[in-house]
Amino acid sequence: MAPQDRPSTALQLRSLVTSEGELQVSLTQVPVPTPAADEVLVRVEAAPINPSDLGLLFATADMSKAVQTGTKDDPRLTARVPEAALRSMAGRFGVSMPVGNEGAGVVVEAGSSPAAQTLLGKSVALLGGAMYSQYRCVPVEQCLVLPPGATPADGASCFVNPLTALGMVETLRREGHSALVHTAAASNLGQMLNRICAQDKISLVNIVRSPAQVALLRGMGATHVCDSSTPGFLHDLTEALTATGATLAFDAIGGGKLASQILTCMEAALLKKSTQYSRYGTATHKQVYVYGGLGVGPLELTRAYGMAWGVGGWLVMPFLQKIGPAATEKLKARIAAELKTTFASHYAGEVSLRRALDLESIAVYGKAATGHKYLINPARD
């Protein structure tokens, strides 16, 4: 970037929660740093709004009741954080937090090292927070160079969804299961998982919530799709579990009865093949990992599936730490190689940083509705 084009400060989206439970979302001017020898400065052009980003950004506040304050140049939003959710947020009280787990953009300035200089002008994907910023200065090793012809929008969701989907399949292999169940299966992540499982010849049972989502997944070749909005759901799910032998599920909902229903149907499928009665149920371990919280209300376990079961939280980053850097690099290499096929993401639209604070925009992108993922483009006005 020519010195005369170089702004000294640039915009960054921030979220703050007070100890009284007020959420404040704002745009702040932050300094644009000069890259150190092994760093590059990236002009961010695309950062997805994932459910996990919404969690940090809006802190579970009901944004339909948010109030627009501040001025046109200094837009601000305030809203109430529910009392129950507030308890677990003490660690962020009063801290103005940047948002945006991942994104992509163009390297506009590079440090003196050869590794940094090589990236100048290239499109790169980034992981590491604060991506809802006009500029991000990061170490070279945090960049994934996009293949020729790939735009920042193509690479914006390079990490969270692809690594999560690959992490699920890796978990299946490491914990000795043979087939997989996935809920909210018509999501971007769910579609990706269908492509991975098809390639890796792993049977996948997709659970969706509408006939339109059934059609979408069938259209892309999915074999097992169960619609939880139909009266025959439990029967269909048991049939699919009998056919596939799946004993591992990844659940994005995390509330209500679905996780328990999956375990119940897994046990029913196992009982069909079992020859001996035990009042403790079958000896085969059945596992549901909750990796998201799309559902509201508590998760209800009826425990009608014996004693060999588990439910637990699952997050991709701790999982990658567990499998170590070498195994993680393998997954990343696969993502780069299949960026525009297996790991392609689709977006319903993009908003600028300013529009991201607009109540009308929030009503659309804040819903996190399946098939309606949005990008933030900080380079747009």
Added chain:
Amino acid sequence: MAPQDRPSTALQLRSLVTSEGELQVSLTQVPVPTPAADEVLVRVEAAPINPSDLGLLFATADMSKAVQTGTKDDPRLTARVPEAALRSMAGRFGVSMPVGNEGAGVVVEAGSSPAAQTLLGKSVALLGGAMYSQYRCVPVEQCLVLPPGATPADGASCFVNPLTALGMVETLRREGHSALVHTAAASNLGQMLNRICAQDKISLVNIVRSPAQVALLRGMGATHVCDSSTPGFLHDLTEALTATGATLAFDAIGGGKLASQILTCMEAALLKKSTQYSRYGTATHKQVYVYGGLGVGPLELTRAYGMAWGVGGWLVMPFLQKIGPAATEKLKARIAAELKTTFASHYAGEVSLRRALDLESIAVYGKAATGHKYLINPARD
């Protein structure tokens, strides 16, 4: 046993569930077998009524509505199994099942092998089902010889509770936790666990349901006792978890909110020591194992404890299979050595096989109330 004393048949308690959901409990005459070379015939004199036995015996039927049928010599009970519970029982429909996981008695006949002959006249403890029988013929290796002076009543609960309590402590060590939480902690098992943890210098947080149970455990020297019937329960529990650092719990209840409350308080205790906010909660894994089902209704997880948590079923037998025979033998040797101290059980009374089918007796022993465990003595009339 002198041939003239040897009955050809003897009584055995049976439980049967029909596909229509009728529970039938009866006393049956079964042949008294002659021991093979490596077997012994044991006259059972004491078999505890554990919650797990009640589960098989009464199949979750409401026994306060049971009907006494049959005759004095052929007593029978019938009751209704709830529809929801019936689904998981298809494997036992129409099968007349013997009951009683463990027991103890005197060896009255022995096979020809020296190992069997050595046991003649000895008091032994047994594991292996069908203990609510007047006689049990078992392989020598299933017997645990009771120490001199120990009666069958002393050794009746040699396996299930002691191995379960030791299995909990072993799980803590193998999964890298440093302190333990236990619910229904005033039970026989809970008291045993207090003695083991005191000996092994492991901090134990006891959760009980009444001031009387607090007094009981404090009386035996317990440091951390939290009463879930008091308004300060969650505060007290968080304090105890902060003091001990416990991140593993064994829960006998399995229904309601308690498991979730334990996880919430564990996370609150961890957050006190944490310096960095993450909206995914602390990185420390928090685990609750459900090993019993004393509670009714679904288990409710509010998930207000980040993503590093797990809840799952836990059973002692699969656990012992996992750790293998050598590790299991070590646990058994400790039980035999500390039978009348660490692993002593207390009973509220004993009933004969006939009295076990008596509705008045069932009203007492069927409650599975803390501190009111009963023995069946099949040798009594």
